[in-house]
Amino acid sequence: MELDLENPLTCVEEEQYDTVSALFDSESDHMASQIFLRSFHAESLRREAIALILQAQYSCNLDNFISYLAVNYVDRFISKKEVPEEKPWILRLLVISCLSLAAKMKKIDFSYSDFQRDEGFIFDAQRIQRMELLILSTLNWRMRSITPFSFVYFFISLFELKDPALTKALKDRATELIFKARDEIKLLEYKPSIIAASALLCASYELFPLQFSSFKAAISSCEYINQVRDTNVT
Structure with missing residues (x-):
């Protein structure tokens, strides 16, 4: 089965067991x-x-x-x-x-x-x-890499956008930002989830400035992001 970078933990023999927590728990293994x-x-x-x-x-x-x-x-x-x-x-x-x-x-x-x-x-x-x-x-045969793309849809779901066209525009711009950030070695200090969240916040500020505060609050209150922050601090 072709690897889907947005859903790397799913494979053909399995049910979709890629609960969000599994992605966050495993991302450090792919850094x-x-x-x-x-x-x-x-x-x-x-x-x-x-x-x-x-x-x-x-x-x-x-x-x-x-x-x-x-x-x-x-x-x-x-x-x-x-x-x-x-x-x-x-x-x-x-x-x-x-x-x-x-x-x-x-x-x-x-x-x-x-x-x-x-x-x-x-x-x-x-x-x-x-x-x-x-x-x-x-690489311990871990080739189904967990990257920032693995978290994009999850974070977008927190924004509760109703218009599919707006959702697509936000995803496309965040994807573009993630690709552009690939060359910056300093970003390797941050987990893929943090890069994804940051790209989406930048994209949302560009595309929907009036809603940016609510988008930022949605991501800031996410329990998984807070866990990642705590891990980075320690």
């Missing part, structure tokens, strides 16, 4: 290590990796959600495994493998050769598959 955030080398690697992922997105016409999922895999991997500076080809292999895994999760074809067409060297399928296995084991 990069906090030690990683303090490393200049890691920040440099991440910047280069994102540039490669965006290059692949445009050259191979990939879905935005595939590139976002690939970035999540890269973040989590390089926060746990060292990528040597003196071997830049390893980062390229990592990016290709993360894109391949993300495409598989989304049931989308991804051509290694298309992405590597203009490169001086090409990784064969066997080498990419070995890297995929290393990524899978490093």
